[in-house]
Amino acid sequence: MPVLVVNCDDWLGYHIVNKLLEQGYKVDGIVHADRNDEPDEDLTMFFGRNSSFSMIPADKEKKYNIGIIAGDYDGKINQKIEKLIVINPDKKEQRSMVNYTTSCTMIKAPLLFGEWMPMNEKGVFHKNEFIPFTSGKFKESSLYVQDFTKGLLQWMKVPNLPSELHIYSSNHKKEVNTKLDKNIYLRDNISNRDHVKTVIEHYVLFKKR
16 A cells, blocks of 8 residues: 655655655655645656656545655645654644544654755755754754655554654754653764765755756
């Protein structure tokens, strides 16, 4: 059965879909509600021709074991989803957007960054804030999106995820008295400095002139 990814044409949704396809999953995608089922061609061109990926309208009735919402979605999702995972929502009512779901986990990661996100050569745009690559906030809180999606594949397989899960970079200062079962610290195999270099090179190559 395919995995459903909502906001599949967002930069984060793109990375999630791409990682799932790489690992042999079949994926159904729903685009941003304000795009009228017309995806961002700059992103979906990279997996749109993959036979394991299908774009579906939000009002199509279908059942899924796992559904993932990347960020906020303002429309109504007509699918029935057993395990719903919502990543970095600004709004708390994202579960109510789904026609039916048995369990829901909110995954919160402070500052994900990666290819295709809103950025320039000096930093990233995150929730209406510009964060320079050289800033203390970026160095402590940032997490490369492909390290995050690797973890996501593992969390999808956990039978009983908590209702809320906080994901941090290993550079993040651990808070006292935090519940370990709800907080995960991801260790980078490659330094963020090298990831930033790769992301900037990608931005320069693909930025619209």
